[in-house]
Amino acid sequence: MKNKIFYPYFLIICIGLVSLTSCETKKPAIPRDLAKQQLIPKPVNVNATGSSFEINGNTSIQYQSDEVQPIATYLAEILRPATGFEIPVKVMDSKPSSDHIFLTLTDSITSNEGYELITKENGIVIKANKPAGLFYGVQTLRQLLPASIEKGTKVSDTLLVATGIITDSPSYGYRGVMLDVSRHFFGVDDVKRVIDLLSIYKMNRLHLHLSDDQGWRIEIKSWPNLTKHGGSSEVGGGEGGFYTQEQYKDIVKYAQDRFITIVPEIDMPGHTNAALASYPELNCNGKAPELYHGTNVGFSTLCIDKEITYKFIDDVFGELAAMTPGEYIHIGGDESHVTPLKDFIPFINRAQKIVEKHGKKVIGWDEIAHAELLPNTVVQYWSKGENAIKGIGQGAKVLMSPATKAYLDMQYDSITPIGLHWAAYIEVDEAYNWDLATFEEGISKENIIGIDAPLWTETVQTMDDIEYLVFPRVLGLAEIGWTPTSQRNWNEYKVRLGNHKDRLEALDINYYPSTRVPWKSVSVQNDSII
Ligand code: NAG
Structure with a gap:
């Protein structure tokens, strides 16, 4: 004062x-110095210099190559409502002057997603090798600003950024969440909100579980009844829904603009009741089952012996591959309890080849390791370490989603009103306090591409429900994927997370207020005025 x-x-x-x-x-x-900022995920290297840069009425955002322009605009759209300033976005002036924020691509940073954020009293420079790195530098800058910027309304006349240098890059290349849109359907706007929130924490994949017993959620033009009939149900008997191909492409683009790749999953040969109900010829007995609204698993299977089954998956993966720019398609493969192993193995062998024919690499749940994996196939460890290790034995990489730690549908404790607990109760500290590379003997860092945190939605009906189970655990899971293990520690993290309260609230997130976290309101701007 x-x-x-x-x-x-x-x-x-x-x-x-x-x-x-x-x-x-x-x-x-001076805002609290850089070293004490509440950044999540924690950057690899922070060097505070104890002063501040002031974003003011002269500040512009300047970029040097066209591909960076959308990132500059993204940052301007955060800063404009918070400051009331014009914050023009423009090509870099030939003579750099003070007060600006510069976004530049440079070979001097080598990591694909890494960045350097240099804040001096007279300006900010974010440098990266690729646009993705600049985007993550922008997300770090966003977290250096007061939480109230997230409200989209004017914060104050001055926005101060603590000076110093942050040098940062992720430990793992795959950092994602899976959203099950089959058990309960979630529309485009909900998916976009999930994408927006994940991008703040530098997550780069959204795995969409697009089909299951309870509903088929993606339009396939050559098999229209999949959505016409198979899209019209969900757990509890609600009306379900599906994405048209246009809507799916819109989601893909929205995610891409936030450096998130969509990984679509069509689960097979099990978890296929909705498909069988839509096309009885896919069923071995040729009869269409009723649509299913319950929560059992493992009772359905495509008919492995019929040639039409392979025509079906060829058409489905063909259409899906054509509208999915990302390198992976997920083929499910879990809990095919009614498919004997002697049938499951040739089915998975053939399904992988069909996906690769359409130019994509395969991800499958860990059971697929029983089959002969193609060199690029990724095994997603959810249940059995021995399956993942079997995959590694065949040269496959592993995506880590152990249900006891990474399943976002697990309840926090016995009184959590939604969620399941077949694998574990997972409190916020338990979701944080583990490490991908030491979780399972026989699976080490070089075998792992990253982390995927699944949110199955048997009990999840609304966006509020999604937020309650995902937040705040996903912040810790994001940090597991980004920050080197040697720099992670629950006692330090819990304070950072607790100080994140204002930001979660400004973002209007219905997070679970765990009693294990020292939640605290902090105002970055006023905290340490000298
Ligand atoms: C598993 C099932 C999934 C279900 C989830 C609930 C996998 C790979 N499969 O039984 O269909 O929704 O648990 O936690 O997780």
Whole structure:
């Protein structure tokens, strides 16, 4: 308060002395220094220099190549409502001047998703090798600003950024969440909100579980009844829904703009009741089962012996591959309890080849390791370490989703109103306190592509429900994928997470207020005015 009162006089004296430059180095207020910022995931290297840069009415965002322009605009759209300033976005001036934020691509940063964020009193530079790195630098800058910027309304006349250098890059390349849109359907706007929230924490994959016993959620033009009939149900008997191909492409693009790749899953040969109900010829007995609204698993299977089954999956993967720019298609493969192993193995062998024919690599749940894996196939460890290890034995990489740690549909404790607990109760500390590379003997860092945290939705009906189970656990899971293990520690993390309260609230997230987290309101701007 004291400083605020004296600040105008201080300025007048400076102007009087006609030595503005030297006065400029004495900023009136300094936000908490960089090292103490509440960044999640924690950056690899933070070097604070103890002063601040002020975003003001002159500040523009400048970029040097066209591919960076959308990232500059993304940042401007965060800063404009928070400051009320114009914050123009423009090509970099030939003579750099003060007060601006520069986004530049450079070979001096080598990691694909890494970045350097350099804040001095007279400006900010974010450098990266690829646009993705710049986007993550922007997300870090966003978290250096007060939480109230997330409200989309004016925060104050000055926005201060603590000075220093942050050098950062992720430990793992695959950092994702899976959303089950089959058990309960979620529309395009809900999926976009999930994408927006994940991008803040530098997650880069959204795996969409698009088909299951309870509903088929993606339009396939050559098999229209999949959505016409198979899309019209969900757990509990609701009306379900599906994405048209246009809507799916819109989701893919929206995600791409936030450096998130959509990984679509069509689960097979089990978890296929909705498909069988839509096309009885896919069933060995040729009869269409009723649509299913319950929550059992493992009772359905495509008919492995019929040639039409392979025509079906060829058409489905063909259409899906054509509208999916990402490198992976997920073929499910879990809990095919009514498919004997002697049938399951040739089916998975053939399904992999069909996916690769359409130019994509395969991911499948860990049971697929019983089959002969193609060299690029990824095994998603959810239940059995021995399956993942079997996959590694065949040269496959592993995506880590152990249900006891990474399943977002598990309840926090016995009184959590939604969620399941067949694998474990997973409190916020338990979701954080483990490591991908040491979780299972026989699976080490070089075998692992990253982490995927599944949210199955048998008990999840609304966006509020999604948020309650996903937040705050996903922040810890994001950090597991990003921050080196040697720099992670629950006792330190829980304070950072607790100080994240204002941001979660400003983002209007219905998070679970775990009693294991020291939640605290902090105002970055006012906390440490000198
Ligand atoms: C598993 C099933 C899934 C179900 C989930 C609930 C996998 C790979 N399969 O039984 O269909 O929704 O648990 O936690 O997780």
